[in-house]
Amino acid sequence: AQSVAQPEDQVNVAEGNPLTVKCTYSVSGNPYLFWYVQYPNRGLQFLLKYITGDNLVKGSYGFEAEFNKSQTSFHLKKPSALVSDSALYFCAVRDINNAGNMLTFGGGTRLMVKP
């Protein structure tokens, strides 16, 4: 089985400050990990993924995420937040042994960036 937890329903940060959105996962094998962002009344936009290799992955719009196998975490980060980053962020996992390709999503974290 595979599962994802996003422990914070909402994260508030001031514009220009660094941001972190937390994600922990559980899989029986090795994980493929993803971050998506959803703006109001829109679908999900792919931000970045971890498949293998370097634990720090860089993605779109200046976002990055750090894979930590021992802590089973994949936190999303950005050095300097923008008001336009305000949106709903989803972490997703797929077990490498999952031949069914399904993604399991966390419950989402609403990021509010205040000017």
Added chain:
Amino acid sequence: EAGVTQSPTHLIKTRGQQATLRCSPISGHTSVYWYQQALGLGLQFLLWYDEGEERNRGNFPPRFSGRQFPNYSSELNVNALELEDSALYLCASSLGRRAYEQYFGPGTRLTVT
């Protein structure tokens, strides 16, 4: 390059009716996925089609069904609609069954009254 497209944008149906939702994947993508985003339930995997075949199915009743056409577009059918089927239905596509990331469309908002 055009992204994943879905139609209609909004759909209003009455309980007991049938709904048909459509999805066109990114050009060159052969896999199509359907997810349900219902209030309070989050994003849940519904179905995966690849090369015209159903490859995986989530924990949904049989009244949720679909198909994939030779041009890789897909439709999702929901029969005997119930109020709790009201949700945003998201379609995603990927380059093939071995591709990692899935690219999502804007969704179809289904409202059942």
